[in-house]
Amino acid sequence: MAIISSNIGDNDFSFQKKELRLVDSKVIPEEKRKNNLNIARPSSLKEFIGQEQLKSYLRIAIDASIYRKEPLEHTLLYGQPGLGKTSLAFLIANEMNKKCRIASAPAIERPRDIVGLLLGLKEGEVLFIDEIHRLNRLTEELLYSAMEDFRIDLTMGANRGARCRTINLPRFTLIGATTKLASISAPLRDRFGISQKIEFYTYDELQQIIINFSRLINLNLENEASYNLAKISRGTPRIALRLLRRVRDYAQVVKQTNVISNYLVKNALNSYHIDEKGLDSLDRQYMFFLNQNNNIPTGLDSIAAALGDDSSMLEFLVEPYLIKIGFLTRTPRGRLLTATGKKYIDSKNDNF
Ligand code: ADP
Numbered sequence: 001m002a003i004i005s006s007n008i009g010d011n012d013f014s015f016q017k018k019e020l021r022l023v024d025s026k027v028i029p030e031e032k033r034k035n036n037l038n039i040a041r042p043s044s045l046k047e048f049i050g051q052e053q054l055k056s057y058l059r060i061a062i063d064a065s066i067y068r069k070e071p072l073e074h075t076l077l078y079g080q081p082g083l084g085k086t087s088l089a090f091l092i093a094n095e096m097n098k099k100c101r102i103a104s105a106p107a108i109e110r111p112r113d114i115v116g117l118l119l120g121l122k123e124g125e126v127l128f129i130d131e132i133h134r135l136n137r138l139t140e141e142l143l144y145s146a147m148e149d150f151r152i153d154l155t156m157g158a159n160r161g162a163r164c165r166t167i168n169l170p171r172f173t174l175i176g177a178t179t180k181l182a183s184i185s186a187p188l189r190d191r192f193g194i195s196q197k198i199e200f201y202t203y204d205e206l207q208q209i210i211i212n213f214s215r216l217i218n219l220n221l222e223n224e225a226s227y228n229l230a231k232i233s234r235g236t237p238r239i240a241l242r243l244l245r246r247v248r249d250y251a252q253v254v255k256q257t258n259v260i261s262n263y264l265v266k267n268a269l270n271s272y273h274i275d276e277k278g279l280d281s282l283d284r285q286y287m288f289f290l291n292q293n294n295n296i297p298t299g300l301d302s303i304a305a306a307l308g309d310d311s312s313m314l315e316f317l318v319e320p321y322l323i324k325i326g327f328l329t330r331t332p333r334g335r336l337l338t339a340t341g342k343k344y345i346d347s348k349n350d351n352f
Contacts, residue, residue: 073193082238132176200235232278297334
């Protein structure tokens with residue numbers, strides 16, 4: 001990877017190599033593997049922590065479908081990565097006693113890909129399409145009749161020899177997941193009978209998720225340790241579980257123990273350059289740059305260029321948390337550190 005140098009002021013924000021961020025809510029390779037023991041997916045609504053309103057809504061909808069012996073209505077789940085959309089799709093299928101087939105919109109390139117997926121479904125099954133806002137237009141149009149009337153209309157051949165063929169499909173449930181609700185076209189959005197937002201989790205909920213997972217992987221976690229991990233997990237279960245796995249690595253390799261104290265958590269996070277607020281070096285570099293800019297509102301593109309990073313990555317994965325903890329504001333003229341943010345980064349000077 002190219003070395004990107006910013007040459008601003010006395011500090012050099014160059015990156016030799018982009019590291020995987022532990023506090024990034026996107027999936028990292030180790031979390032992609034199938035049958036991965038490191039991914040503990042809740043298998044029923046009861047096991048799914050938090051999202052109480054959403055769960056009671058789904059409970060009624062699922063029970064009503066089972067009562068009527070019908071598939072659940074097509075469901076759209078939206079919210080930040082790592083909040084549990086895929087897990088919910090699995091557990092909805094599980095609650096309905098049906099299989100869940102998984103696909104990701106960018107991988108459905110040609111019409112025949114979606115046709116293959118739809119033809120492979122059996123009565124009542126769930127088709128989960130992740131990042132559904134990224135479907136191409138042709139695929140999306142094929143989905144309209146599939147969702148509405150459980151049929152697909154295919155045109156075969158070309159020009160004068162073209163024939164239209166209708167194929168009936170089994171009744172199924174489409175569960176679409178997206179991080180960008182606004183990017184979904186209105187006709188597609190309107191075809192979902194259920195549309196629900198997944199919210200960030202509270203500290204208590206995240207602590208419960210951490211405790212459940214630590215039991216599963218035979219870790220003995222002190223109460224304070226689990227709460228402090230929850231506090232720096234950015235409201236996101238995927239980050240909470242990932243941090244816990246890294247703390248486990250540290251405990252087992254460096255300390256040869258499965259007992260995790262709060263002190264051990266602090267040392268482990270320190271070794272991964274994650275501070276007591278849950279900020280990693282990229283967050284701190286971002287803040288450090290703004291601070292060094294004499295607190296003049298700075299455009300996102302300038303920050304991205306200086307840090308050698310992608311502006312949308314900073315916008316979606318770095319800024320929201322800094323804004324949430326009150327360290328950053330977005331103004332029409334650019335990004336600004338708040339007084340608390342400034343005080344915090346001053347205390348961290350030169351300590352990436
Ligand atoms: P998304 O599809 O929204 O990116 P996932 O469903 O893949 O998120 O969840 C990420 C991780 O967090 C998974 O390991 C999942 O089991 C866990 N997780 C998410 N939500 C919950 C929850 N409410 N209770 C327990 N574990 C959860």
